[in-house]
Amino acid sequence: MPLKAFVGHVRFLARQGLGLLWVPQVISLVRGEYTCPNLLGLPDLVRQYVSPSVRLLTPVLDARRGKRQLDRGYLSWGLQFAALPRVLRAWQKACVVQRSWEEEQGRGHPAGSALTILLLGPGYLVDDAYLNGNLQRKLQELGVAVVRADLPDAVTVPACRYLTKRPYWTTTRRALGALEHFRRTVDGVISIAPFGCGAEAMQGVLVNQRLRGANLPYLELYVDEHSSPVGLHTRLEAFCDLLERKKSG
Amino acid sequence: MRVTFPHLGNAYIAVESLLRGLGHEPVTPPPTNRRTLERGSFHSPAELCLPFKIALGNMLDGLDQGADCVLMIGGWGPCRLGYYAEIQRLLLEAVGRDVEFITLEVPRGIYSRYWNHFRRLTSGARLGHVLRGARLAWAKLNAVEALENLALQTRPRETQHAMTTQFLKRQLDLVRRAASLKEVEDVLHSARQGFLQLRESGSGQGWPLRLGVVGEIYTVVEPLANLNLEERLGNLGVEVVRTISLAGWVTDHIFKKALGCDITAPLRRLAAGYLRGFVGGHGLETIARSAALAKERVDGIVHILPLSCMPEVVAKGILPAVSRDHQIPVLSLVVDEHTAECGFQTRLEAFVDLVQRRVGQRVGQKQACLPWS
Numbered sequence A: 001m002p003l004k005a006f007v008g009h010v011r012f013l014a015r016q017g018l019g020l021l022w023v024p025q026v027i028s029l030v031r032g033e034y035t036c037p038n039l040l041g042l043p044d045l046v047r048q049y050v051s052p053s054v055r056l057l058t059p060v061l062d063a064r065r066g067k068r069q070l071d072r073g074y075l076s077w078g079l080q081f082a083a084l085p086r087v088l089r090a091w092q093k094a095c096v097v098q099r100s101w102e103e104e105q106g107r108g109h110p111a112g113s114a115l116t117i118l119l120l121g122p123g124y125l126v127d128d129a130y131l132n133g134n135l136q137r138k139l140q141e142l143g144v145a146v147v148r149a150d151l152p153d154a155v156t157v158p159a160c161r162y163l164t165k166r167p168y169w170t171t172t173r174r175a176l177g178a179l180e181h182f183r184r185t186v187d188g189v190i191s192i193a194p195f196g197c198g199a200e201a202m203q204g205v206l207v208n209q210r211l212r213g214a215n216l217p218y219l220e221l222y223v224d225e226h227s228s229p230v231g232l233h234t235r236l237e238a239f240c241d242l243l244e245r246k247k248s249g
Numbered sequence B: 001m002r003v004t005f006p007h008l009g010n011a012y013i014a015v016e017s018l019l020r021g022l023g024h025e026p027v028t029p030p031p032t033n034r035r036t037l038e039r040g041s042f043h044s045p046a047e048l049c050l051p052f053k054i055a056l057g058n059m060l061d062g063l064d065q066g067a068d069c070v071l072m073i074g075g076w077g078p079c080r081l082g083y084y085a086e087i088q089r090l091l092l093e094a095v096g097r098d099v100e101f102i103t104l105e106v107p108r109g110i111y112s113r114y115w116n117h118f119r120r121l122t123s124g125a126r127l128g129h130v131l132r133g134a135r136l137a138w139a140k141l142n143a144v145e146a147l148e149n150l151a152l153q154t155r156p157r158e159t160q161h162a163m164t165t166q167f168l169k170r171q172l173d174l175v176r177r178a179a180s181l182k183e184v185e186d187v188l189h190s191a192r193q194g195f196l197q198l199r200e201s202g203s204g205q206g207w208p209l210r211l212g213v214v215g216e217i218y219t220v221v222e223p224l225a226n227l228n229l230e231e232r233l234g235n236l237g238v239e240v241v242r243t244i245s246l247a248g249w250v251t252d253h254i255f256k257k258a259l260g261c262d263i264t265a266p267l268r269r270l271a272a273g274y275l276r277g278f279v280g281g282h283g284l285e286t287i288a289r290s291a292a293l294a295k296e297r298v299d300g301i302v303h304i305l306p307l308s309c310m311p312e313v314v315a316k317g318i319l320p321a322v323s324r325d326h327q328i329p330v331l332s333l334v335v336d337e338h339t340a341e342c343g344f345q346t347r348l349e350a351f352v353d354l355v356q357r358r359v360g361q362r363v364g365q366k367q368a369c370l371p372w373s
Helices: A002-015 A042-047 A067-078 A084-107 A135-141 A153-162 A170-182 A198-212 A229-248 B012-021 B034-043 B050-064 B081-094 B111-122 B127-157 B163-177 B181-198 B217-221 B229-235 B246-258 B265-270 B283-295 B310-326 B341-363
Strands: A020-022 A025-028 A055-057 A060-062 A115-120 A144-148 A188-194 A218-223 B002-004 B025-027 B069-073 B100-104 B209-215 B238-242 B300-306 B330-335
Touching: A002 A020, A002 A042, A025 A042, A042 A055, A042 B310, A060 A067, A067 A084, A115 A135, A115 A170, A115 A229, A135 A144, A135 A229, A144 A170, A153 A170, A170 A198, A188 A198, A188 A229, A198 A218, A198 B081, A218 A229, B002 B050, B012 B025, B012 B127, B012 B163, B034 B050, B034 B081, B050 B069, B050 B081, B050 B217, B069 B081, B081 B100, B100 B111, B127 B163, B127 B181, B127 B229, B127 B238, B127 B246, B163 B181, B209 B217, B209 B229, B209 B283, B209 B341, B217 B300, B229 B238, B229 B300, B229 B341, B265 B283, B283 B300, B283 B310, B300 B310, B300 B341, B310 B330, B330 B341
Parallel strands: A020 A055, A025 A060, A115 A144, A115 A188, A188 A218, B002 B025, B002 B069, B069 B100, B209 B238, B209 B300, B300 B330
Antiparallel strands: none
């Protein structure tokens, strides 16, 4: 479904008479891991849906052989537009911003609410109020504090050590790492995934297995282009009722 | 050890020889059937793909027959196959079947685990036996493949309905029982003659249509997963051109990968202009082989994939472009445990009809022939 949304965006932009479109091919962000296979073929897929007059800008981001390869991908893409010194300056600036953002993520643990929930799911779904049926807003209305799974890799990689085989999808590994990290501080776990997402189906089994002994309620949500926000909200309300009852004993 | 393993087409014939060579007792699960699928689906999450469910069903069947160890292949993504074994182990554990899993994959991470697996597999085996077993397994794998290809060519030309399928079954059984390289060769030799006899003599009726089959490997080679696609097409009078071979897969993904060869380069060349590289699973192969088939002037392409297969979804999105550029009809079939036979058959018939009409128009006369025309 997110692919369909992406193609929708692309076609809207192309209709505006755009000549240049930025569609990166994100193969891998962490050494030895992959993003989703659908992202691997994203530029080629998009190519089929826009007219040949639109030029696609596709930097290849591939960290399978380590972070240095990824950096080279960024730099060589930048070199198409400017000379090396300028590219390097821009690169450094970007790194600083990224680092400060990452530090911010690690900190804020919202306190003061009655219930805290860990929200697992890919960023394109968790942050898109339209695709996820306004999930975050609804949780806010229900008086629930939400913890996101965006933790730096330095936390999530060691947290996944308990698994016999490390998952090779970055989102899955991050979600499982966040689960380990927050397991003792949250009251419940919600995961949201697009229907047909392959990695998510496996992640569900791993999360279930981990939570079975921990006495932590877990709600799995799947959305597609036919799901209605109303049904979603009912399930959220029921889940939060359950959490409240459990907490008050 | 009594070792069981999931089915992959007729690969069990070779795997049995390999395991015997290693000094283990193979516990081959009964041929995959509806019940296997139902059992597997019952214990798996709904969103997982069809091959996973069937493999899990096979494992449960094998364990019922007294196996104490499961042999499985692994990998490092991005296709889900690489993580199958881990999830299947957890699911089996959850239903109280705590068994040992031996995963064959390129070692990474905790090396002691792989060393233990290797020791478990090879302990108590003499090198000579292992080598002989491996050679026999390889010969059998190639023989099975050759027989299946012969059947594909014979089926549209057979004189009596369903004779080819029966004959193939008998020959596969002979290969399975063969104990030496010589026997395998003999079976293959006599089978070649046998297949020739099944064909109708004379070429009065013209040639059959040729359709290529591409897609995810499991759904291409496993008859239950694809509802006997090859047999159905054959009975419709179509010669199926297979693009995926098990022996080729083993060479590419086990030997060449272990040696660090780049197996995608020739495929990337074929897929140039459509897909720039590896998307996991058989996504790149599907596009590359489709383009190659189109150049070989095959009459049409059937693309088969399990529901929610990530790499093939990408391929499915790009295939229409291949179809448009090369003027070749493509039929994409998505299968899962709910696929009904009748709907499947109807779609195949309609597609074959369409291809036949196209070919007839191109040649100017009705030269391509079907049994009902």
